Amino acid sequence: MFEAAELGRKVTREEFDAIAPQLRTELLEVQRRLREADFPVIIVFGGVDGAGKNETANLLNEWMDPRWTVTRAYSRPSDEESDRPPFWRFWRDLPSKGKIGMFLSSWYHAPLLDRVHGQISVAEMDERLIRINHFEKALADDGALVIKFWMHLSKKAQKKRLKKLEDDPLTAWQVTPVDWEHWKMYDKFVGAAERLIMQTSKGHALWHIVEGADARYRYSVVLNTLKDAITAHLDRREAQKKVAAELKKPKTAKKPAPEILTKQPSILSSLDMTQNLDGDDYNQKLQEQRARLSTLHRRAKDKGVSTVLVFEGWDAAGKGGTIRRLTNALNARDYQVIPIAAPTEEERAQHYLWRFWRHLSRAGRVTIFDRSWYGRVLVERVEGFCTDDAWQRAYGEINDFEEQIVEAGHVLCKFWLHITPEEQLARFNQRSEIEYKQWKLTDEDWRNREKWGAYETAVNHMVEQTSTQIAPWTLVEANSKTWARVKVLRTVCDALEAGLKKSK
Amino acid sequence: MFEAAELGRKVTREEFDAIAPQLRTELLEVQRRLREADFPVIIVFGGVDGAGKNETANLLNEWMDPRWTVTRAYSRPSDEESDRPPFWRFWRDLPSKGKIGMFLSSWYHAPLLDRVHGQISVAEMDERLIRINHFEKALADDGALVIKFWMHLSKKAQKKRLKKLEDDPLTAWQVTPVDWEHWKMYDKFVGAAERLIMQTSKGHALWHIVEGADARYRYSVVLNTLKDAITAHLDRREAQKKVAAELKKPKTAKKPAPEILTKQPSILSSLDMTQNLDGDDYNQKLQEQRARLSTLHRRAKDKGVSTVLVFEGWDAAGKGGTIRRLTNALNARDYQVIPIAAPTEEERAQHYLWRFWRHLSRAGRVTIFDRSWYGRVLVERVEGFCTDDAWQRAYGEINDFEEQIVEAGHVLCKFWLHITPEEQLARFNQRSEIEYKQWKLTDEDWRNREKWGAYETAVNHMVEQTSTQIAPWTLVEANSKTWARVKVLRTVCDALEAGLKKSK
Structure with a gap:
C-alpha cells in the first residue's frame, strides 16, 4: 500500500514558486464558491510522525481565508470531554456549512495508537473503525465533503527527518523521546495503518496517500487534490439538488396505502388507556x-x-x-x-x-x-x-x-x-x-x-x-x-x- | 423492536378479496416497468419460523410473471459451494437487471443461527454482518433495490402456529423436532435478531418488520410495500441518471494536474528495467x-x-x-x-x-x-x-x-x-x-x-x-x-x- 509513497518525489523551490500564485488564487476562488454552498469540508490529516501533517495544515491556513476555516488537534481528553461519549468532542468541532475544518490527531488517532501499543486487538480496532465509518457516512450523507490525507514516510526517511530536526537548535525541541519510541515501532505502526486505511477508505471518504518526504511536493499534491475535490463536490451537490427536486414530483403519484392497512391497530392503539390513579x-x-x-x-x-x-x-x-x-x-x-x-x-x-x-x-x-x-x-x-x-x-x-x-x-x-x-x-x-x-x-x-x-x-x-x-x-x-x-x-x-x- | 409486530393485525377474507385483483394488476404493471429498468430487485425474507416467509414468497411467485423472478433458498452448502468463499453461492444467484430475486434462508441465516447456538460471539456475528453490509452496499451502489422483510411472531403465536400445523394431517410433516427446539430458544433468537436488524438496517437496505400471525395481513403489507418500493426506486433511478448526465458536463471544466505533479516518478518508473536473464x-x-x-x-x-x-x-x-x-x-x-x-x-x-x-x-x-x-x-x-x-x-x-x-x-x-x-x-x-x-x-x-x-x-x-x-x-x-x-x-x-x- 505504501510502496507508491516511497518514490522520492520532489518539487524544487523554483517549480513551486512558479505555480504557487495561481494555485493560491484558485484555492481562494474555490473557498469563495464554497461559502455559498450547503455543505462543509472536513479534512483529516493522518500519517507517520514527521511526514508534514502540521506544516500542511499551517500552509492551508496561511493561504486561505481564516474566517472560514477551523483547525482542531486532539490530545488527551479534557475533563469536559471525558464526561461525554468519546465522539462528543469531534461533533462539537464540526465546521458548519460553507466552512472548512481541518482535523489533526483526529478520530483515527486513538484506535491506531491503541492498536500499535497492543492495547486492543485487531477485532477491537475494527469495531472502533465501524463507529468512524458510521460517523463519516452520516456526515457525507448530509452532504459534507470528507477528504482524508495519509502522509507517509519510509522508515529511513522518518529517521532522517527526526535527525534533521534534532540537529537544528531551532527545531530540536520538536523531537521528543516519544518520537524515537514511535520510530522503533515503525513496522507495527505501518501494519496497523494499512488495515485502518483499508477499512475506512470509502467512496464517500477516500484516503489519499501522500508521499511526505519533500515538503513542496506534499504541498502541491494536497493543495491540488483539495481544490479539485471541492470543485467536483460543488458540482455534484448542484446536480444532487436537481434530483431531489425531481423526486419531489415523482413520475408516479404516490397512492395512499389501502384502508385495510391503515385501519390496523398500531402500537399505540394496543395501550390500555383506561389506566388511572386517583x-x-x-x-x-x-x-x-x-x-x-x-x-x-x-x-x-x-x-x-x-x-x-x-x-x-x-x-x-x-x-x-x-x-x-x-x-x-x-x-x-x-x-x-x-x-x-x-x-x-x-x-x-x-x-x-x-x-x-x-x-x-x-x-x-x-x-x-x-x-x-x-x-x-x-x-x-x-x-x-x-x-x-x-x-x-x-x-x-x-x-x-x-x-x-x-x-x-x-x-x-x-x-x-x-x-x-x-x-x-x-x-x-x-x-x-x-x-x-x-x-x-x-x-x-x-x-x-x-x-x-x-x-x-x-x-x-x-x-x-x-x-x-x-x-x-x-x-x-x-x-x-x-x-x-x-x-x-x-x-x-x-x-x-x-x-x-x-x-x- | 418487535412490540410493534405483536398487535394482532388482521385482514378478513372478504377484505383481502376486495383489494386483491387491483393489487395484483398493479404488481404486474410494476414488474413490466421494471423489465425495462437497469436494476434488479433483491428481496430478502428473514424472520421467525412459521411466520410465513415461504408462503409469502409462494404468493409473490404465483401473482407475478415467473419469467422475471427467481427464488432461492439455502441449506447446507453443496460440495461445489464449500470449495469457494461463502458468498459465492449468493453472487451466483443474483438476479440480473430487470428481474426480481427472492432469497429465503439467505446470507443472514448462518450468522444468526450460529449466534443463537452460541457458536460465535457477538463480536464475531458483527464481523459477519459487516461483510453482509458491504455486499448489500455494493449491490445498492450499483443501482439494485434491496428490500428486506422480517416476519415476526410472538412466542405464543409461534407455538400456536406450530401446533396448528401439527394438528392437521396434511401439514403435520412441516413441523420437525428442530422447529420445537428452535421454539425453546425463542428469546435468544429474538435477542440476536434485534442486533442483526440494528446492524444491517441501512437507508439503502431497510428491514421492514412484518407481523406474521395473520397470512392475509402479512400478504397485504408485503405486496403493498414491495409495489411502492419498486415504484419509488424506478423514479429515483431516472432522477439519478439525470444527475449522472449532469455531472458529465461539469460546471467547472476539469483542469489537468500541473506538470510538476504529472512528471513525478511513479511506482512503475522506480523499477529497475535493466534486469535480464540470458x-x-x-x-x-x-x-x-x-x-x-x-x-x-x-x-x-x-x-x-x-x-x-x-x-x-x-x-x-x-x-x-x-x-x-x-x-x-x-x-x-x-x-x-x-x-x-x-x-x-x-x-x-x-x-x-x-x-x-x-x-x-x-x-x-x-x-x-x-x-x-x-x-x-x-x-x-x-x-x-x-x-x-x-x-x-x-x-x-x-x-x-x-x-x-x-x-x-x-x-x-x-x-x-x-x-x-x-x-x-x-x-x-x-x-x-x-x-x-x-x-x-x-x-x-x-x-x-x-x-x-x-x-x-x-x-x-x-x-x-x-x-x-x-x-x-x-x-x-x-x-x-x-x-x-x-x-x-x-x-x-x-x-x-x-x-x-x-x-x-
Missing part, C-alpha cells in the same frame, strides 16, 4: 417515587452517572407537566431541560444530530429533552421537511447515537406520552377556554391533529426501528395525567437503579 | 521453477488449496507468453485461463464483480485471469466508461472481494507486467512486421499508448489502494521476457508454499 393513591405514589428519584440521583451524581431523558408525545399529552414533576425532585443545578423547537440558524448549518450532541451534559447531570432527535422521523417525515432517504437513514444514525450514550455509561430513557384523539380534543377545548392557557394552543396544534393517522404510522415505525434492548421506548398511557407521571417517574428510577448497579 | 541462465531457472510449481501444485490439489492468479500490464507486456510458461507446468484439467475482454450481455446485466465471482473454481484448481476486476480502476477509469464514484468505491469492493478469496484459504497473486514505452513501441513495430503476429495489434493498442500518462497514474493509485499485506501486488520488470517469466513463476511458487504451510 387522588390519594397518586399523591402517595408520586411522593414515593420522587423521594426515590432524589436519593438515586444523589448517588448517580456522586458516581458521575449521567441521565438522558427523551420526551415525545402528542400535543397536549402532558410532557411539560410530567417533566416538572420530575425536576421538582432534583436540584436546579443538576438538570437541564432542553426544549426542542425549530433549529436556530447556527443549528441548521450542521448535521441534524449536532444540536443534540452539543447538549449532552457533564457527568452526573440530568438532561431532559422536551422533544428530541426523533423529530426527524416524526414531524420532519410527516410534514415532508426532509427527503425519504433522510428519515429512513435516520433510524440507523439515531441507534448509533444512542448506543454511544449508553456505552459511555449514561442512563437513557425514552418516553412516548400517548393520549387518544378524544382526550386531545377535550384538552384543546379546555385550553382555549382558560385564559392563562390559551398561549399553549396554536393553529399548528389543530393542523397536526388532522394528520393523526400519518403520525401514528410514523410512531409505529419509530418504535419498530429504535426500541432496542439497550435503548427501549416506554409508551405511557397518558389520558390520565396522574398515571402517566407516576409511570414515568418509576421508569426513570428503575433505569437509574439498573445503571448504578452496572457502574459499580 | 539464455542458459534463463533455461535453467525456468526449469527449476516449473518443476517446483508442478510439485507444489500437486500438493495443493491434494489438499484442496485453490490458486487465483491475476495478470495485468501494458499491451504487449508479455502476459500471454508468461501465462503459457506457467500453464505448461500444469495439467490441463487443473487450470483455467479466463481472458477478460468486454463483458457479455449477460454480464453487463450484473454488478461488475459478478463475472469474476462466477469464475472462481473448485478446490485445488488454478484460475488465471488474463486481465481482471482491475479493469474497473484502469481502463474504465481512464476511458470514462464508469463514473468517478464507481471507480473510487471499487477499491473497497475489490479489497473486500480479495479478502474473501484469501480467507477461504485460496492463494492469490497479482502481477503487473511493466514495460517501458520504448520497449512497447519496438514490440508493436515487430508485431506489425511479422505476419502471424499482426492480429495481436489493434488500433486500440495505439490509442491506449497515447494515454500512457493517465494509465500510469491509475496504476499508481491501484497499487496504493489495493496492494495489501493479504493481497500484495507484484510489479514485474518485463522489458526482459525471460526475467519476467522467472520472476512470476518464482512468486507463484513462493506464495503456494506459504499457502500450503498455512493450510496445515
Whole structure:
C-alpha cells in the first residue's frame, strides 16, 4: 500500500514558486464558491510522525481565508470531554456549512495508537473503525465533503527527518523521546495503518496517500487534490439538488396505502388507556417515587452517572407537566431541560444530530429533552421537511447515537406520552377556554391533529426501528395525567437503579 | 423492536378479496416497468419460523410473471459451494437487471443461527454482518433495490402456529423436532435478531418488520410495500441518471494536474528495467521453477488449496507468453485461463464483480485471469466508461472481494507486467512486421499508448489502494521476457508454499 509513497518525489523551490500564485488564487476562488454552498469540508490529516501533517495544515491556513476555516488537534481528553461519549468532542468541532475544518490527531488517532501499543486487538480496532465509518457516512450523507490525507514516510526517511530536526537548535525541541519510541515501532505502526486505511477508505471518504518526504511536493499534491475535490463536490451537490427536486414530483403519484392497512391497530392503539390513579393513591405514589428519584440521583451524581431523558408525545399529552414533576425532585443545578423547537440558524448549518450532541451534559447531570432527535422521523417525515432517504437513514444514525450514550455509561430513557384523539380534543377545548392557557394552543396544534393517522404510522415505525434492548421506548398511557407521571417517574428510577448497579 | 409486530393485525377474507385483483394488476404493471429498468430487485425474507416467509414468497411467485423472478433458498452448502468463499453461492444467484430475486434462508441465516447456538460471539456475528453490509452496499451502489422483510411472531403465536400445523394431517410433516427446539430458544433468537436488524438496517437496505400471525395481513403489507418500493426506486433511478448526465458536463471544466505533479516518478518508473536473464541462465531457472510449481501444485490439489492468479500490464507486456510458461507446468484439467475482454450481455446485466465471482473454481484448481476486476480502476477509469464514484468505491469492493478469496484459504497473486514505452513501441513495430503476429495489434493498442500518462497514474493509485499485506501486488520488470517469466513463476511458487504451510 505504501510502496507508491516511497518514490522520492520532489518539487524544487523554483517549480513551486512558479505555480504557487495561481494555485493560491484558485484555492481562494474555490473557498469563495464554497461559502455559498450547503455543505462543509472536513479534512483529516493522518500519517507517520514527521511526514508534514502540521506544516500542511499551517500552509492551508496561511493561504486561505481564516474566517472560514477551523483547525482542531486532539490530545488527551479534557475533563469536559471525558464526561461525554468519546465522539462528543469531534461533533462539537464540526465546521458548519460553507466552512472548512481541518482535523489533526483526529478520530483515527486513538484506535491506531491503541492498536500499535497492543492495547486492543485487531477485532477491537475494527469495531472502533465501524463507529468512524458510521460517523463519516452520516456526515457525507448530509452532504459534507470528507477528504482524508495519509502522509507517509519510509522508515529511513522518518529517521532522517527526526535527525534533521534534532540537529537544528531551532527545531530540536520538536523531537521528543516519544518520537524515537514511535520510530522503533515503525513496522507495527505501518501494519496497523494499512488495515485502518483499508477499512475506512470509502467512496464517500477516500484516503489519499501522500508521499511526505519533500515538503513542496506534499504541498502541491494536497493543495491540488483539495481544490479539485471541492470543485467536483460543488458540482455534484448542484446536480444532487436537481434530483431531489425531481423526486419531489415523482413520475408516479404516490397512492395512499389501502384502508385495510391503515385501519390496523398500531402500537399505540394496543395501550390500555383506561389506566388511572386517583387522588390519594397518586399523591402517595408520586411522593414515593420522587423521594426515590432524589436519593438515586444523589448517588448517580456522586458516581458521575449521567441521565438522558427523551420526551415525545402528542400535543397536549402532558410532557411539560410530567417533566416538572420530575425536576421538582432534583436540584436546579443538576438538570437541564432542553426544549426542542425549530433549529436556530447556527443549528441548521450542521448535521441534524449536532444540536443534540452539543447538549449532552457533564457527568452526573440530568438532561431532559422536551422533544428530541426523533423529530426527524416524526414531524420532519410527516410534514415532508426532509427527503425519504433522510428519515429512513435516520433510524440507523439515531441507534448509533444512542448506543454511544449508553456505552459511555449514561442512563437513557425514552418516553412516548400517548393520549387518544378524544382526550386531545377535550384538552384543546379546555385550553382555549382558560385564559392563562390559551398561549399553549396554536393553529399548528389543530393542523397536526388532522394528520393523526400519518403520525401514528410514523410512531409505529419509530418504535419498530429504535426500541432496542439497550435503548427501549416506554409508551405511557397518558389520558390520565396522574398515571402517566407516576409511570414515568418509576421508569426513570428503575433505569437509574439498573445503571448504578452496572457502574459499580 | 418487535412490540410493534405483536398487535394482532388482521385482514378478513372478504377484505383481502376486495383489494386483491387491483393489487395484483398493479404488481404486474410494476414488474413490466421494471423489465425495462437497469436494476434488479433483491428481496430478502428473514424472520421467525412459521411466520410465513415461504408462503409469502409462494404468493409473490404465483401473482407475478415467473419469467422475471427467481427464488432461492439455502441449506447446507453443496460440495461445489464449500470449495469457494461463502458468498459465492449468493453472487451466483443474483438476479440480473430487470428481474426480481427472492432469497429465503439467505446470507443472514448462518450468522444468526450460529449466534443463537452460541457458536460465535457477538463480536464475531458483527464481523459477519459487516461483510453482509458491504455486499448489500455494493449491490445498492450499483443501482439494485434491496428490500428486506422480517416476519415476526410472538412466542405464543409461534407455538400456536406450530401446533396448528401439527394438528392437521396434511401439514403435520412441516413441523420437525428442530422447529420445537428452535421454539425453546425463542428469546435468544429474538435477542440476536434485534442486533442483526440494528446492524444491517441501512437507508439503502431497510428491514421492514412484518407481523406474521395473520397470512392475509402479512400478504397485504408485503405486496403493498414491495409495489411502492419498486415504484419509488424506478423514479429515483431516472432522477439519478439525470444527475449522472449532469455531472458529465461539469460546471467547472476539469483542469489537468500541473506538470510538476504529472512528471513525478511513479511506482512503475522506480523499477529497475535493466534486469535480464540470458539464455542458459534463463533455461535453467525456468526449469527449476516449473518443476517446483508442478510439485507444489500437486500438493495443493491434494489438499484442496485453490490458486487465483491475476495478470495485468501494458499491451504487449508479455502476459500471454508468461501465462503459457506457467500453464505448461500444469495439467490441463487443473487450470483455467479466463481472458477478460468486454463483458457479455449477460454480464453487463450484473454488478461488475459478478463475472469474476462466477469464475472462481473448485478446490485445488488454478484460475488465471488474463486481465481482471482491475479493469474497473484502469481502463474504465481512464476511458470514462464508469463514473468517478464507481471507480473510487471499487477499491473497497475489490479489497473486500480479495479478502474473501484469501480467507477461504485460496492463494492469490497479482502481477503487473511493466514495460517501458520504448520497449512497447519496438514490440508493436515487430508485431506489425511479422505476419502471424499482426492480429495481436489493434488500433486500440495505439490509442491506449497515447494515454500512457493517465494509465500510469491509475496504476499508481491501484497499487496504493489495493496492494495489501493479504493481497500484495507484484510489479514485474518485463522489458526482459525471460526475467519476467522467472520472476512470476518464482512468486507463484513462493506464495503456494506459504499457502500450503498455512493450510496445515
